[in-house]
Amino acid sequence: MADPTIDDAELALRLATAAGEHLLKLREHGLLSSSDLGAHGDRLANTLLTDLLRRHRPDDGLLSEEEASDDARLHKQRVWIVDPLDGTREYAEGRLDWAVHIGLVKDGKVAAACAVSLPGLGQVFSAAASIALPPAPVGGMKILVSRTRAPRIAEQVAQRLNAQLVPMGSAGAKAMAVVRGEAHAYLHAGGQYEWDSCAPVGVALAAGLHASRIDGRPCSYNQRDVFMPDLLICRPEVAAALLSTIAECQRHEELQHD
Template sequence: MSESILDDAQLASRLAIAAGEHLLRLREHGLLPATCLGAHGDRLANTLLTDLLRRHRPDDGLLSEEEAADEARLSRRRVWIVDPLDGTREYAEGRADWAVHVGLVKDGVADVACAVCLPALDQTFSGAAPPALPAALEGPLKILVSRTRAPRIAEQVAQRLGAQLIPMGSAGAKAMAVVRGEAHAYLHAGGQYEWDSCAPVGVALAAGLHASRIDGSPCRYNQTEVFMPDLLICRPELAASLLSTIAECLRHEEFHHV
């Protein structure tokens, strides 16, 4: 690859695809048991991504799930945030709902140079060339949630709005399902980090979706504390209703805990 002559968006997509191809080959070889496949894949993809980013964007900061956070990034205006294998459990189980995230942040905001690769589906989404937002699905709202820890707030929102909760793996896979028009929203609360949402948020915003924290505040990246526990990605016409319902549910919870 000649990454040095690629622009940022091209680099993000090229790296996400390359890491995804390596992960697919590793899984298809079948030489590792499922119990260690995910961890090995994480390390493999992380080495590829971080080595190439440090080689071709040496002046930028870098934050990866698989490495200790380098505090020097906090003084950089440009920072790459990567999740080499988002959905480790799904990857090891042979499922398709896992992803590779490569995102560029400028002054704390996810840039269009964000890419989410879904290797098992042979699909890559770039914030620089997002797909056109399809027409909304008819029928009840479909809200994507975690397979392993669907948040209570999502259950409450679904009950109030008569929505259907759909479990899915990787945050990137869920966000791109909304981009593709396969669901109306993705709602998460209770635990995520910057690398879980950075690239998906960059692509989602570029595609015309709403993306924010569940209190409606913008997603800010390259922070001292990289814990970012909640996220809402949804069709823009649903944002006000969903945020209002979330706020009502949270107030109800606070009242009952007084």
């Protein structure tokens, strides 16, 4: 039965926290191999989150990484977009850089009811909370990228701006590292889906960060095609420089291929 006494932001926060706690307990038991642990963690967190969302928000749409897309969501004004375990590999390897994403979009735009949990660090970030952006990291620009496949565009941008590329696990972990003031930016290109960025974008925007596609377009959600291949989350003071440098690198690539 739905519980109207729990507002959207509180629900997102509770769900992200609960899923993270369950995933930590599962890993701490030490009963599964790393490959089995990741798959089991995905299923466990997905079942918990989707069951609770369908109980508390039965009229809303739902999109989860771990379930086939239901096109009924396309006709809903409100849609929850979740990644039950973002960074399955990192989770299974016993690392800290994995996350749980709970996002709510209204008419395709991220709402304040977004939460990202970093269970390994014992932190949960809510877009509805007052998030004070810490000072920028000292020294040169630091750009977070995938620890397994740093995109070519990030390497080109870093070379032009004399920036340092910092590898890290899940998208949520990288986005929250910018929120925490550990890096200036998180730049991704080459393949992601709506659940990878929805909740992180919601929290990042609430913290006063810039969040967009790498061509500067706003991030739009609850699309029929949920593929969203690129993302830029960064401190506002470096957004213009990063976007213009990305565009310059892309133009250079196009000229080389003509």
